[in-house]
Amino acid sequence: MSENENKSEVRLPSGSELVLSVSPHLTGSDSVRRIMYKVLLSLVPAAVAGVFFFGFYALVVMLATMLFCIGAEALWCKLAGKPVMGTIADGSAALTGLLLAMNLPPGVPLWVCLVGAFIAIWLGKQVFGGLGHNPFNPALVARVGLLIALPAIMTTWPAPRSLGEPEAAMIERNVTGATTDATSGATPLGEVSTTPKILDRTPQAEMNFSSVDSDRYYWRYFLGEKGGCIGETSVLALLIGGIMLICFNLINWRVPICYIGTVAVFTGLVNFFFPGVTPTPLFHLLTGGLMLGAFFMATDMVTSPITGTGCIIFAIGCGIITSVIRIWGNYPEGVSFSILFMNALVPLIDRWCVRQPFGYVAKREVAK
Amino acid sequence: MSKSSREVLSFQGGIHPSGDGKQLSSGNPIQIAPLLDRYRVMISQNVGKPPKPVVKPGDTVKKYQLLAEADGFVSANLHSPTSGKIIGIVDVPGPMGTLVPAIEIEADGLDEAAETWPPIAWRDADPADLLKRVGDAGLVGMGGAAFPTRVKFSPPPEKKIDTLILNGAECEPYLTADHRLMLEHPEKVLEGAAISGRMLGVSNIYIGVEVNKEDAIQALGRRASEYGVKIATLKVQYPQGSEKQLIMAITGRAVPAGGLPMDAGCVVQNVGTAAAVTDAVVSGIPLVERVTTVTGEVVKNPGNWMLKIGTPVIKAIEFAGGVTAEPGKLILGGPMMGFAQKSFDVPVSKNTSGILLLPVSEALTYGSVGCIRCGRCLEACPMNLMPCLLGNAVEGEKFDIAAQNHVMDCIECGSCAYVCPAHRPLVQHMRRAKAEIRKRKK
């Protein structure tokens, strides 16, 4: 140890001051925090669209929910004796808050946001041990919890800003043609959800969806002029966000494609073989929370399978259940439920998709 | 199976470390290290049984003289790196962090060589003679594992070996020792390859080099056909130099899980070892020095040195001009698989491919965040394992789950920990799982 004297100007430290750690001694530049902030960034276009179509109050809801989530996380960490700042700085609470806000109706009272934030952070995440351990997407747990507990508030939809043409008022018409209060309407999916069950379908029950499902409206749905949750309004903005996610290499592009594709194929088949039961696939793709769910919810790293194959099974399962609930269920929208249900299936999917380690195929061949 | 020379080969998985630090030393020719007045030659420099010392305190030895004799089949001879007096057997900090016995030699400054062995005309020689010479010279794998070369070249007769692969991938960031060796002494490497081929009775010889060493590929390419060696250009991808991945990339064969390269009909040898084979057979000198990269952002003059075994690391750093800023971590080997040290007195051994100093700012790499199941480690794992799951199992001390998920197949390349955004010490988890499972098997 006495040989540590050195001729150069900078002295070498003594050996015991060196850092000891296991290999590798290099690390990639990405971190959990960066991932969270990148996802937040990708949500910005959709958030902007939400504010554009639903006004300033949507921004208030989003900011408040994020703040409440951060507060809930801080409170939990304080109570549990975990480092508060370190946990909040990873951005996961803010991300959960924004995702939750995007899944809330634009006119939701702020106390609902508060309740939702606590459900998401406490029941959805922290009781399981915090980030990484939660089997269910916290934002969806909160959204579904609120939807079941407060159905009236959670299905009150303020009308979006009209893109200028008088026909845009169609959103405010329900199927019977009666116009409703200008400030509350229904989502396009809500309009078609009073369809019959396929199981005992009668000819009378066949519906005409033309009031909401028509070529004229597709563009508007695409741009975002439709009733619904804050974040799901503009398909265009969500697509931009989704492409950002793919470019950031944060999600597997196959997941949204499989999810959306499955919904398209499933609803297409039903539409083809049982005409009048459900609107066209394009309608299904452009309405509701499908895009938000496919790009931002089903791709959540923590609550989706770890293997690529598993993710595809997961996405297809989500697609089927979403379509089934949309077409035949009581709820007009099935994205949240389907992702939550598939979250529960993740451990089983992970089991099925165990990878064959390198060299095992060869071993079997040798054994032959 | 043979590919055209410019086809760039690779394997599944792996990573592409950014800023690999090779530019620090890749342009600096190999320098001969000045003579020191004292060397501490660790007795155990090979996998297997340590050799038995054959010198006593007070003996005078010459360079290349035998210091310790191989004890058993899996063992290797040890020779004196210089001439001088034996002081005795002392405890030195070993590369694994424990104190290990070493033979301390006081150099007399003459560096007087003992008589060397006669050269062998290897093209017509009996492979057994060549093998014996390789054993006498104390050759071990110089890439890192330090497996006695004689043992590696004596595969059991039921394993048919048809391919010899020379590992010149040097996929570890920062290290350039093999690169310089191939560039400056291509004929030595190629001749060593041919001799090794002769020993194994194999004519199908490849030398795999990553494409970032274009000059080395050129240098080797000029003479390769003389020695009947084919050059395989490999993609720059870590861990390209791992035996199993190298065999996969070059021959397309998968070494069966739990198996050795010879189960796929291959023998893999480091280029440094090949050069040492040439030295032993053609020049008749044993292995007492090696090319080592001394590098790092904080090292004043990073470069490649021909270091005698037994040189303390601190002296090697002095050869490189010392440091320009305080280092935070000392690593023997490369940054991906090398070992962090807690002392600067560790001596250089036959398998020290690099001495790397990392600045304080890069020394702390691991965090305490949990797995977020992003699945990047699955993509990175060259062995197709599920590192995140294994890590979680070990954190929960569920070693049976780890065993079921093939933790024993992990090659500890560190790709998973490199890509992990939560910066989990996954390799440490793997090692612990292996240790616990081995303990349980007993």
Next chain:
Amino acid sequence: METILFAILLMAVIGLVLGLVIGWFAKIFQIESDSRVELVTELLPGANCGGCGKAGCSDFAKSVVSGENPPSKCPVSSKEQVTAIALALGIDAGESFQQRAVVCCGGDREQTKRLLNYNGVVDCVSASLVAGGPKGCSYGCLGMGTCARKCPFGAIEIINNLAVVHRELCVGCGTCVAACPRGVIKLVPADAEVHVYCNSPAKGPAKRQVCNVPCLGCRKCARAFPNKFKVDGFKAQVNYEAKPLPTADDVQAVGCPTGCLLTADEHLKIEQNEPEWSPEK
């Protein structure tokens, strides 16, 4: 009246049919079970610690019933419990030999040089795999609590980065001995009071460099009580086969220069109350 008759009849018939079917099934699927195994299992502590060398308490019960092991092989059961098992089976209890674990290291945070910058998993096994662990002494207790986590009886506490056994809780099952990567923990006779709190076979000066309380191998203890202590290389050891075993008075009489020769109670007291204890003070 009729209804009641029918009801009784129905119940009777169904009961009869079910009874017959069950009886028939019981015959087909009959298995021989030894009720004594269950009895012994119930009498055992049920900690499944594996101290007996079997996979668990029920496995051990099987081996007791089959005569493979005497009941006293269970390290956890008290003498009374062992006698109860022996009585229940009508066999000999076997020689009882109670053991306790002792962590043979006094190198707590203050006494032994620690390497400051360990960056990795807080677990002894994991840490010992990184350059031999972040402690100056490569034989001493790492103090990361792997043994404390594994102890089924909660008998090990980490105080000042050092594992300390609470003797009143320890039953001598040996789980910690298997868990420790350094082999610092040893099983000693339960009535042994005095231990050498050093595990390093290294040379005296080398130990001195990294630790304030090493055994220097000075032989003072062995000279004072040649039958109670022995020195093996550079490390003294208590001769646990000595009768009588060394006592607190003997420790006083020896006057160990570094203070690594202590009674267990004293050692615990030092760690609990005087973190900066050193023999000079």
Next chain:
Amino acid sequence: MKYLELTVGAVLVYNFVLSRFLGICPFLGVSKRLSTAMGMSGAVIFVMTIASFITSLVYRYLLRFDIDGRTVDLGFLQVLLFILIIAGLVQLIEIMLQKLSPMLYQALGIYLPLITTNCAVLGAATINANNNYTVLEATIFGFCSGIGFALALLLFSSLRERLELAAPPQAFQGTPIALVTAGILAMAFVGFSGLC
């Protein structure tokens, strides 16, 4: 179509565990390991199917019959008889399991005999009776209810196995976290409401 409705209803919409909240005891008790959960699921499917079949036979043909033009109504015996039959069936399973799979028998422990008084099985029998299902319908319903129970149990036990590696705060370890999980799972099943 009717049978499809029956199936979807029993498996998803009116899932015994997550929608009707019946059979919670084994649901929590044997869901720690996926393998035991599978064994339990098999046992419950078997008992439910056979019990539904037999009880509906008994209900339709033995509890109410005409004799000499008069109707004898033994409806008051319903619960008693059902429990008797289920108890007998469970006993059979127990005897078989003890012989065929002692490991599973050990793992199921007390929960196996408890199927006897398991509200799910009795519930299936009673629902059959209340809805006046035919013997075929009842059997299908019993089987599908068993499948629904198995689905819930499998999902839950795989989740619990994953949670075993999670690090919840001490106060939530074990059953509390399992109950939270079960609650969220039940919320997910609400989505299926209205399918039939």
